[in-house]
Amino acid sequence: MSAQPESNIQNGEPSRDAPSQAYVKKVLPPRNRKTTIFGVLVTIIVTLFLVSIAVNENFRWPIVAEYLFHPNILIGIGNTIALTAISMFLGTILGAILALMKLAPTKTLRWISEGYVWFFRGVPLLVQLLFWYNLAALFPQIGLVLPDVGLDLTLNTNALITPFTAAIISLTLHESAYMAEIIRSGILSVNKGQKEAAEALAITPFRAMTRIVLPQAMRIIIPPTGNQIISMLKTTSLVSVIALNDLLYSAQIIYSVNYRVIQLLLVASIWYIVMVTVLTWVQSKVESHYGKGYVPRKVRKKIGR
Template sequence: MTAASSTTESAAPVTLRVIPRRRPYLWFIYALLAVIAAAALYSAAVNERFGWAVVGQYLFSGAILKGLLTTIELTVISMVLGIVLGVVLAIMRTSSSGILSTVARLYVWFFRGTPLLVQILFWFNLAALYPQLGLGVPGHELLFSFNANQIISPFTAAILALSLHEAAYMAEIVRAGVIGVDRCQRQAALALGMRPARVLRRIVLPQAMRTIIPPTGNQTISMLKTSSLVSVIALSDLLYTAQSIYGINYRVVPLLMVASIWYLVVVSLLSVGQGHLERRFGRGSL
């Protein structure tokens, strides 16, 4: 063997086999969790008090599906209005104007500081404070007015309460995403002659979406479940419809199971959509 061949053999890379660390205790934990899950499912399946026949009877009933549609409408409309108003409030909060920033701070302070249930009841009873709603010059007759009881229906009161409450949280979510973008990028864009509005729309918000999307998805899922609070003003959402039915036939648990199943189905669909949006806006990130 020559010296050259010996040097070549010694310089050849050595292939190492990586063996995962053995964790036998994990199999015991997995088996224990599987046994507990199987026992819980079996107990629920054989327990006649759950009333699975009643669940199957009302799961696709017209009244339940109509209540589900109302819940979805409340969630979609309230989230859209809350996101739009939240973006406006976030821009006001991060602006250099002290007045706009103070107004946004006070809004967030008030609507985050008062319970949503109280806000729903307040908007529903707005006619007790202002029987007539209108527009006019102070000290003169109103140019036009409307009966508050006709305008503030249970659905309108629910939309106002849910969207205004959600806007306070969305303002903080959007603000966190905006301030998370490197300030140097904003300064560079302004130095190139771009207007502040264009910088926000084309540079800041697209990058901030990576931070905004996950908590916004969580807020949407939370909104779907929080909308059940509107049952206190007799709005026929999913939960109120289930309550109305079991108030007649006294099958409380089966009807609550029906509502829970539909909430789980919609939440699962929203979770899939949230994951898709996170992957889309997370492209190119580490």
């Protein structure tokens, strides 16, 4: 008697060993009514709070709208963006160098990098701003003097260290200490076998780092770097203490004349929120680009990536 072929359905019913896809039901998470009710309550409270702010005449929203595109405010926005871009660019480059020094086999390089990170993460940024801005009190002249060859390249420190220069130096040194740790952690996240395979193929260490290790480490480096950029954008408001015309200082100059303190602070807050929103959107796009090889396609479609 010949054996009958196996079938997924026996006597009109699905087989217990190999159930048909038609009988597989999608399992849905149970609804939590408490969570739903809490979410509705929070939404109602937030809505009422926003409405109360919008209809409160003490905020004087027409005055906020009047100064939203004031020329001085726009100049302050430009300076804020310039400070953020330049400091992050220089801080990232210096941070990458420090990260490679900290991963180097030479103890001297590691000690220098660790000491740098320890110092500039420990000194508050506000203290650094005031120190570099008042550097002329310690060194009235900065330059190179070689009497034997008649070389004298000295400059007045006050002319060299302007408020903008002092801000760039302080922000760069401060940010590079944090970027060094971010880049170092990203490099360490890459499997050592990648580097060993590159060495087996006679690929130079520099080429292996730039073409193999760093592209894979970017998936880990990008998210905290994006957070640092957003943090840097808001941290630039500290430069107002050295009279640098950033967004906050521009608002302060205006309300020192018309005494519209709350309205000008609202103007500054609105522009900070707008810039942070744009940076957050850019960060999500960059993260999606470097995460393509790690996030499944179906998941990327669901989360909009």
